[in-house]
Amino acid sequence: MSAPFVVYEKAGRIVTLTLNRPETRNAIATFADCEAIVDAVAQAEADPEVSVLILTGAGSAFSAGGDLRGMRDRNGIGPLATPADTRANYRKGVQKVPLALARAEIATIAAINGHAIGLGCDLASLCDMRVASDQAKFAASFVKIGIVPGDGGAWILPRAIGAARAAEMILTGDTISAAEARRFGLVSEIMPPEQVLPAARALAERVAANPPRSVRLAKRLLIEARHARLDDVLELSAAYQALAHETADHQEALDAFFDKRKPVFTGA
DSSP states (O other), X not given: OOOOSEEEEEETTEEEEEEOOGGGTTOBOSHHHHHHHHHHHHHHHHOTTOOEEEEXXXXXXXXXXXXXXXXXXXXXXSXXXXXXXXXXXXXXXXXXXHHHHHHOSSEEEEEEOSEEETXXXXXXXXXXXXXXXXXXXXXXXXXXXXXXXXXXXXXHHHHHHOHHHHHHHHHHOXXXXXXXXXXXXXXXXXXXXXXXXXXXXXXXXXXXXXXXXXXXXXXXXXXXXXXXXXHHHHHHHHHHHHHHHTSHHHHHHHHHHHHTSOOOOOOO
16 A cells, blocks of 8 residues: 555644655545545644645655646646646645645644645645755746746735736746745745754744634634635624633633743634
C-alpha cells in the first residue's frame, strides 16, 4: 500500500499537513491528491481544538504544482478530450483545493521548504502567513507552457503581493528566488532549509496561544473583508464582537490581566 499523499499530524492546537510525494516533488496529479488535501483541511477545521494549520512538503520541494505528464497524455486533472470536459475536470478537481484553503476558518501558515511552482506557488500564497527556505524558488509559470492559472492564481496572487507584482509573475512566468519573494512580500521570512518548519511552528504557537474562538472569528473577518465594504465589515465585526465578549476565555483574559498572571484558555 502506497504512503498517503497528505500526512496529518496534530500537536496541541496545531495541525501540520505534509505533502508526501517527494519523488515527484509533491506534484498534485490525481483527483485523489486533490481530495486528500481538501479532506485534511476539512478535518482540521472541524476539530474545535485546532487553531492553526501548517502546510509544508516532504523532501526538497514544497510542490512542483500540476502534473505535466498527465497534461500531455490528457488523463489527469487537467485537459481531457474536449474543452467542455476539461472545464468540468478543473471544477471538480484541482479548483476544490484553493477553495478549501481560502474558506478555512483556522489560521494557515505555509512552511515553504523548497520550490513552489505553479499550483504549488498558489497554494502557498493562499495561506495567511508564509515562511520559506532561502533555497526555495517561486513561479506562476503557467504561461511558459501555454496555459493560464487554472487554479485561481489571478485572484490569489494579487491579494498576496499586489496587482503589479502579480501581473509580473503571471505574465512573464519567470522564476524568482526566495530573496525576491521576500522583497515582493510573498514571504515574510527566509532562512536555511532546516529552520523553516521550526520557524513555522513557532509562529503557529504564537497564534495558538490565543483564545481559539477569537482566532476563528478574527480569521472569518479577514475572509469576509477581502471583498466587503468597510461598513459591512463593521457590522459583522460588531456581531462577532458580541459573541466574543460572552466567552469564558475573554473573561479569563481580563481576570488574568488584572491579576497580573498568565491566562489559561480552554476554548470556552
